[in-house]
Amino acid sequence: MFLAALSFSFITKALGGVIMKSSITQIERRFDISSSTAGIIDGGFEIGNLFVIVFVSYYGSKLHRPKIIGIGSFIMGIGSILTALPHFFMGYYRYSKETYINPSENSTSSLPTCLISQTLSHNRTSPEILEKGCEKESGSYMWIYVLMGNMLRGIGETPIMPLGISYIDDFAKEGHSSFYLGTLHSVAMIGPIIAFVLTSQFAKMYVDIGFVDLSSIKITPKDSRWVGAWWLSFFVSGLLSIISSIPFFFLPKHINKPQEKRKVSISLPVLKTNEEKNQTANLTNDRPNVTKNVTGLFQSLKSILTNPLYVIFLILALLQISSHIGSFTYIFKYVEQQYGYSASQANMLLGIITIPTVASGMFLGGYITKKFKFTMIGIAKLSFFTTAISFLFQLSYFAVICESKSVAGLTLTYDGNNPVTSHIDVPLSNCNSHCNCDESQWEPVCGNNGITYVSPCLAGCKSSSGDKKPIVFYNCSCVEVTGFQNKNYSAHLGECPRDDTCTKKFYGYVAAQVLNVFASAVGSTSHIMLIVKNVQPELKSLAMGFHTLIIRALGGILAPIYFGAVIDKTCMKWSVTSCGKRGSCRVYNSRLFGMYFLGLCTGLKIPPLLLYIVLIFAMKKKYEGKDTKASENERKAVDETNLEPLNNNGLLVVSDGADSKMHI
Known part of the structure; x- marks a missing residue:
């Protein structure tokens, strides 16, 4: 029964680890953070683990190991759920400044095209609204809760492996431990398999699924702004971890078997001096004082280093x-x-x-x-x-x-005819200099010439097909000047494949x-x-x-x-x-x-x-x-x-x- 419970716990442990790795890109986009900040979130698991590793290693074997494992699995589940919670406190995901989703109207504002009379979009918003929106922006510090959840998951995971394996080793029949260990790690491989399937399926779903009209979402999963329902994976992982903790609270501290000549689990900081080596049989009864332990620890560290x-x-x-x-x-x-x-x-x-x-x-x-x-x-x-x-x-x-992709304004000039030496401050061309575009926006369109443009405005597009999918933009002057041999100088929403x-x-x-x-x-x-x-x-x-x-x-x-x-x-x-x-x-x-x-x-x-x-x-x-x-x-x-x-x-x-x- 203990092996079955521990196997389930190993599966959930592996499940949570792979889900975090495969969701990093989604988290990065949702919270508008850089890859290095996402790396800090990912490292939070190890930070949490290191907080308690020594205490678990030393005190764990002296306490009720099944219950400690159960508490760990429960904390691990709470950590996964905490990771997902910011999704519900951040408002709806706004993947573009120009396409703000209004759930009550189930519509989006029109995409900016090249209109000579238009003014820059950021000039239409008052400073007060900007400041208010800034507080709820997806790039705020809500990612810290994700970091805390991952740290909590690391804390909860710590006792599962050392205490679980030592418990099996203490109470399994002689010679059976290696079989149980092999079984344990083989079954644990189910976790990553489930994780990859879950994250793959949830990544196809829009992050605010169930809360917004999906027909109003103009981007696809291949868009660099797409965020899938990453939070669902963490909820499933968290619930499974909590469920896996339940059996451990009903398992005994010791299994009633003859304990003569059985091995005793050795915790990390316990070090044997020369006198203690001759008293292995009485290991559980000998309690060296703290000074000896500390001295022995430093001497042993010196020895291995x-x-x-x-x-x-x-x-x-x-x-x-x-x-x-x-x-x-x-x-x-x-x-x-x-x-x-x-x-x-x-x-x-x-x-x-x-x-x-x-x-x-x-x-x-x-x-x-x-x-x-x-x-x-x-x-x-x-x-x-x-x-x-x-x-x-x-x-x-x-x-x-x-x-690199052919992107006008980043790898090519806006007229698409020449490569650029740097992607920073690429000057506008005659085809779009009169359009008064906001160069900070990212609303990529793919021209019929195979070149991606940062926005339909910067592509010089004059009109669009409205909200019909797929959205197509027409009369794109920058597509025309590339010498593209086609009278249909159009572009469709999204990057070129x-x-x-x-x-x-x-x-x-x-x-x-x-x-x-x-x-x-x-x-x-x-x-x-x-x-x-x-x-x-x-x-x-x-x-x-x-x-x-x-x-x-x-x-x-x-x-x-x-x-x-x-x-x-x-x-x-x-x-x-x-x-x-x-x-x-x-x-x-x-x-x-x-x-x-x-x-x-x-x-x-x-x-x-x-x-x-x-x-x-x-x-x-x-x-x-x-x-x-x-x-x-x-x-x-x-x-x-x-x-x-x-x-x-x-x-x-x-x-x-x-x-x-x-x-x-």
């Missing part, structure tokens, strides 16, 4: 996993911007690709390690080989970067992505062994806990932020809030986006390759001088791979490279 093998692997793991975390956080945005897919399509495609690939890669990696009975040096060589293969596939991404060349490149990207993820997953299965077997046996728990702490703090929190900051550098057109501040990005320089994003991912993988070589030589120097008995101990260590997480803090699995890629 002066261990070259441990430090080398810690640094390379941090760089490698930071690359995975940053990549997975923004890969949905990358596919949308680079290849022109909607958020719904990106979520579904990446879900279909990632889940089975990671699962099969991890299985193969574990099978190879067991089959060939690799020593520790063999495991390090396998990790180096798979990292090198993954790096080569990562390099192939650069060959399938698409050229990607060309066939870019579509073909997407298929190449998908193939490289599958091979890259597979290679990474194969090499990640035995990472835990390179941590716990290169330190003294009594320091395994501390070594793994410190590893997790560093990965979460410097990888899980910081990686999304600096990846987001780099992505922001490639934005060509920012939205402008009613407060006059910069909002979210409307369109990126696709080529620069690809070069910067992939360059950062790839750059973080180069130092680990070099460090793996240093690590292998250092391990050879340490182990090859030992006798055959040491080699036998190494082989025995490999056989304990599946059981090792049970002897330590359950958070070990989280810092694994493959799990960090999924960030579950």
Whole structure:
């Protein structure tokens, strides 16, 4: 019963993690924030986790573990629901200054066209109305509640894995723990599958579905301003987490089984001195004083931090996993911007690709390690080989970067005949200089010449088909001056689609992505062994806990932020809030986006390759001088791979490279 309850909780934990990752782009648009700010929201989960990780690790095993897990699952559910709540306090989503939705009239204001007599739209609004609208603007500080909800979800998630695994290890029959652990992680893969399906379906629905007349919405899911019903995913996740918490409150603190010779869960800060090593049998009865614990802690930290093998692997793991975390956080945005897919399509495609690939890669990696009975040096060589293969596939991404979109006023002059050296302050052309357009607006239209214009006014369009869908604009003077050989100089609402060349490149990207993820997953299965077997046996728990702490703090929190900051550098057109501040990005320089994003991912993988070589030589120097008995101990260590997480803090699995890629 405990295994069934914990499996359900693992599913909801994974579900919430993937939903947050795949909803980042939607949150960014809804709250009119930059990618770096969205990265702070994403890192909130790790911040919340770090707040309580030490307390849970130390005190959790002394309390009623099922109830603590139940409380954690309940808090995790409340956090997910809190993340969704701002949707109900922000008013209706206003995707354009010119197309403000009026729910009572079920209509929108007319789109601005080129009229010589018109005045700029922002001059028609009084300062008082602007100030009032500024307070309710989507780009306000309501995103802080989303951050708080994600932090709360991180706090609630903390006890589920370490306390759940230690409970199974304490009360399962001898030899059954590894089977239960394997079952647990296999069932947990249901979570990401459900998450990708949910986010894909909800991303197709308009954010204010049920509150506004959908016939008045003029944009489509492929529009860069489209926001899907992201909040529904968090509500579903939150409710499932709360439901998963219920069974734990009815489970016993101890299962009535003979406890002779059974293992006792070791919490993170508990460190054994030389005297205590000889008194393992009385571990639960010995209570060293606080001074000894603190002294022992610092001595143990000094011991692992002066261990070259441990430090080398810690640094390379941090760089490698930071690359995975940053990549997975923004890969949905990358596919949308680079290849022109909607958020719904990106979520579904990446879900279909990632889940089975990671699962099969991890299985193969574990099978190879067991089959060939690799020593520790063999495991390090396998990790180096798979990292090198993954790096080569990562390099192939650069060959399938698409050229930037043809956008008049950003990549081309407004007459569409010449490229521009910079997207900043591109001067108007004769075709639209007389139209008195608001250059800050973003209402893209696609001309029949295949060029996207920032607005129908800047395209020089004189009239439109009204509210009929699809909305078409006629007599567009800027389309005419491009030399387009057609008498119908019109444009339709929305950006121009990607060309066939870019579509073909997407298929190449998908193939490289599958091979890259597979290679990474194969090499990640035995990472835990390179941590716990290169330190003294009594320091395994501390070594793994410190590893997790560093990965979460410097990888899980910081990686999304600096990846987001780099992505922001490639934005060509920012939205402008009613407060006059910069909002979210409307369109990126696709080529620069690809070069910067992939360059950062790839750059973080180069130092680990070099460090793996240093690590292998250092391990050879340490182990090859030992006798055959040491080699036998190494082989025995490999056989304990599946059981090792049970002897330590359950958070070990989280810092694994493959799990960090999924960030579950």
